[in-house]
Amino acid sequence: MLLDGRKTADILNEALRVKVQYLTKKPKLEIILIGNDEASKSYVKGKLNTASNLGMEVHINYLDEAIDQLSVEALIQKLNTDKGVHGILLQLPIPKHLDSDYLISLIDYKKDVDGFHTMNQGLLFQKKDGIRPATPLGIMMLLDFYNIPIEGKHVVIIGRSQIVGAPLSKMFLDRNATVTITHSKTKNLPSITKQADILVAAIGKPKFVTKDMVKVGAVVVDVGINRVDKKFVGDVDFEHVEPIASYITPVPKGVGPMTICALAHNLYALYLKQEKE
Known part of the structure; x- marks a missing residue:
C-alpha cells in the first residue's frame, strides 16, 4: 500500500489552513535563496505555494551566487530582529565559499523553521519542546x-x-x-x-x-x-x-510533500510561541 505523502499533506494542510485563518495576523516566513540551483528553486517554489495557500506570508530573498559571507550574515541578523518575521529558512545547498553551518547558527533558534539550529537539535535530544527538523x-x-x-x-x-x-x-x-x-x-x-x-x-x-x-x-x-x-x-x-x-x-x-507540510506546521508553531512572548 502506498504511503501517499501528497494526499496526506493536503489533508493536514487543510486543517492547518483553518487554524491560520483565525489568527490576528499572518505567520511570515523569510527564505534566503543563494545562486541559481534549479532544484533549490523548485523546492522554494513548492514551499511558497504551500504557505501561500495556507494564508501564510512568504518573502524570498534572492541573492547572487557570488555574494560574500558577511552580507548573508547581515541579512540574517536583520531578519532576526524583525518582529514581523516568524520563520527564517536558508535554502540548502549554498555556494561552497559560504559557511553554511555558521550561517545556520546565526539564525535565531526561535525563528529556525527548519529545525537545524544546534539549540533545536539539543532540545530534540534532551526530549524537550522545540522545533523538529x-x-x-x-x-x-x-x-x-x-x-x-x-x-x-x-x-x-x-x-x-x-x-x-x-x-x-x-x-x-x-x-x-x-x-x-x-x-x-x-x-x-x-x-x-x-x-x-x-x-x-x-x-x-x-x-x-x-x-x-x-x-x-x-x-x-x-x-x-x-x-x-x-x-x-x-x-x-x-x-x-x-x-x-x-x-x-x-x-x-x-x-517531499510531507517535508513542506512539516515546515508549514513549524512556522505556525513558531508564530504561536512568538506571539505569546
Missing part, C-alpha cells in the same frame, strides 16, 4: 496518519546525516522503537536491513535498496530524490520492492 517530522506525521505502529518495532535507517538520519533516530527512540543506524561503513548491510519492521532509506543513491534487502511486510520510507534519465527516482528500487512491502512511499509524492 522538517523531513523527520514529516515522516513521523505520515506514519501516524496511516496509523502505523512504532512502539516496539525495529527501525533501520540507512544514512546518518544531521538533517534526516540522526534526528529521525531520536524521534523513533522517543516513540519506544528499537533503532539501528547504518551508513557507508556498515558491513553486511542487507543482513541488517532485512531485520527492519520499518526501513528508512536516506543516502542519495538511486535504487540502492533492492528487494533482497527488505523483509516481506516491512514499511519502507524512501527519503531519496535522485534525477536519472530526466526522471526522479528514490533510494529504493520501487518497482521490485513495492510488491513485498506492506507500505511504501513513492518518489515523488511521498516524503
Whole structure:
C-alpha cells in the first residue's frame, strides 16, 4: 500500500489552513535563496505555494551566487530582529565559499523553521519542546496518519546525516522503537536491513535498496530524490520492492510533500510561541 505523502499533506494542510485563518495576523516566513540551483528553486517554489495557500506570508530573498559571507550574515541578523518575521529558512545547498553551518547558527533558534539550529537539535535530544527538523517530522506525521505502529518495532535507517538520519533516530527512540543506524561503513548491510519492521532509506543513491534487502511486510520510507534519465527516482528500487512491502512511499509524492507540510506546521508553531512572548 502506498504511503501517499501528497494526499496526506493536503489533508493536514487543510486543517492547518483553518487554524491560520483565525489568527490576528499572518505567520511570515523569510527564505534566503543563494545562486541559481534549479532544484533549490523548485523546492522554494513548492514551499511558497504551500504557505501561500495556507494564508501564510512568504518573502524570498534572492541573492547572487557570488555574494560574500558577511552580507548573508547581515541579512540574517536583520531578519532576526524583525518582529514581523516568524520563520527564517536558508535554502540548502549554498555556494561552497559560504559557511553554511555558521550561517545556520546565526539564525535565531526561535525563528529556525527548519529545525537545524544546534539549540533545536539539543532540545530534540534532551526530549524537550522545540522545533523538529522538517523531513523527520514529516515522516513521523505520515506514519501516524496511516496509523502505523512504532512502539516496539525495529527501525533501520540507512544514512546518518544531521538533517534526516540522526534526528529521525531520536524521534523513533522517543516513540519506544528499537533503532539501528547504518551508513557507508556498515558491513553486511542487507543482513541488517532485512531485520527492519520499518526501513528508512536516506543516502542519495538511486535504487540502492533492492528487494533482497527488505523483509516481506516491512514499511519502507524512501527519503531519496535522485534525477536519472530526466526522471526522479528514490533510494529504493520501487518497482521490485513495492510488491513485498506492506507500505511504501513513492518518489515523488511521498516524503517531499510531507517535508513542506512539516515546515508549514513549524512556522505556525513558531508564530504561536512568538506571539505569546
